[in-house]
Amino acid sequence: MTTYSLSKRQARLFLLQHQRLISGGLPPGKAAIYDFVRHVGCIQYDPLSIAGHNHELVLQARIPGFVPELASELLYKDRLLIDGWDKNMSIYCTEDWPYFQRRRAMAAERYQGNEALGAMVHHVREELTRRGPLSSLDLESTDKIDWAWAPARLSRAAMESMYFWGELSVHHRVHTRRYYDFSAKLLPEQLLEAEDPNVTPEQHFDWYVLRRIGSIGLQWNKSGDGWLGIAGLKSKERTAAIERLLLNGLLREVRVEGVKLPLFMRTADAPGLEKILLRGDSADADGAETGAEFAAALAPLDNLLWDRELIRQLFGFTYRWEVYKPVAEREYGYYVLPLLFGDRFIARFEPVMDKKNGVLNILRWWWEPDTELSAKMIPALAAALGSLAKCTRASTVRFAPGVAESNGLQGLEARLQP
Secondary structure, eight states, rough: OOOEEEEHHHHHHHHHHHHOSSTSSSOSSSHHHHHHHHHHHHEOOOOSSSSHHHHHHHTTTTTTOOOOOHHHHHHTTSOOOEEEEHHHEEEGGGGGGGGHHHHHHHHHHTTTTHHHHHHHHHHHHHHHHHHSSSSSSOOOOHHHHOTTTSSSEEEHHHHHHHHTSEEEEEEEETEEEEEEEEEHHHHHHHHHHHOOOOHHHHHHHHHHHHHHHHHHSSSEOSSGHHHHHHTTTTTHHHHHHHHHHHHHSEEEEEEETTTOOOOEEGGGGGGHHHHHHOTTTTTTOOOOTTTOEEEEETTTGGGGSSHHHHHHHHOOOOOOTTTSSSSSSSSSSSSOEEEEEEEEEEEEEEEEEEEETTTTEEEEEETTOOOOOOTHHHHHHHHHHHHHHHHHOEEEEETTTTTTHTOOOHHHHHHOOO
């Protein structure tokens, strides 16, 4: 078994390289978006849009000139990406459809036997056949059913059930509202008819564990959010899958100084790590070839942040998404984004998009300990906030009164002026 020994900085550099959070990591355009999703398996979707949806924030941090229309075209025009369930609500490559057959079969079994739901499913089929793509609000149904976190309209429950078991797919979205149509109309026939490539549960777990490790870059055999969404994968099954993948040469072990547990990486990603090891611990986070500093505002559910305890140990940065915490229990704010510079998290800030006036407002800013703005940071931070502004269609980035002054950001503020 191949084992690598890394410093924490080398581990950080590998993660950032794997996540394409480096200068020149990805080119502009839709092909780069597709290639990144293919590389990491999936990116998370979330309906909240305070300063862009989560998947848009993930992509703007990596794709130069990203605008949301590029992702929408890949999802709803090109159909190369698909709205689905992987790590919770996610976006993944349409070609992966056969691998999720087990999940769809479990959903079909779970929702059988409810007569009211079954009758509404029949009605949905008739209406979609007659009228074309619809949202649940297009169906005249006021009946309710216990659903997920709270009672929901029966029409919504029926459409979501059909979506979960694969009969329906998302035709398009209007803001967060999903419009559905039959998967048979939207996806290639050969894909819909393809058998699950993983015949046994063990093969399925091996595929999923390898996929999830690749979604992050480095991962340990420890319960946490990085493993969410894999039905039936408990500690015992996860350990067995990792052992099989190591034995078959598909995973490699990574030991990082100061981290007790071993980490694991895909063997396919080893060449990138080995280049970092050859350069030594003095390599720049952006890849020493360019010499340009890199900065990015990351999404709350960015792949890099999926295992927050791992990030705490490797980067010394503690991050919690506090949208579901009561106001009095929040340490920072409602929708706060981490700010990456080089191989460090240097700050976090609270952006809110004012769509009416086209202004991206920075309401609050918190530096990490012993960090302040330097002249070296300004171009990269201005580019990072400019990327976020372009993603949100903002014409201006504006600091709330007193924020720039109290945080020593006047130089950055001046750079951001149109």
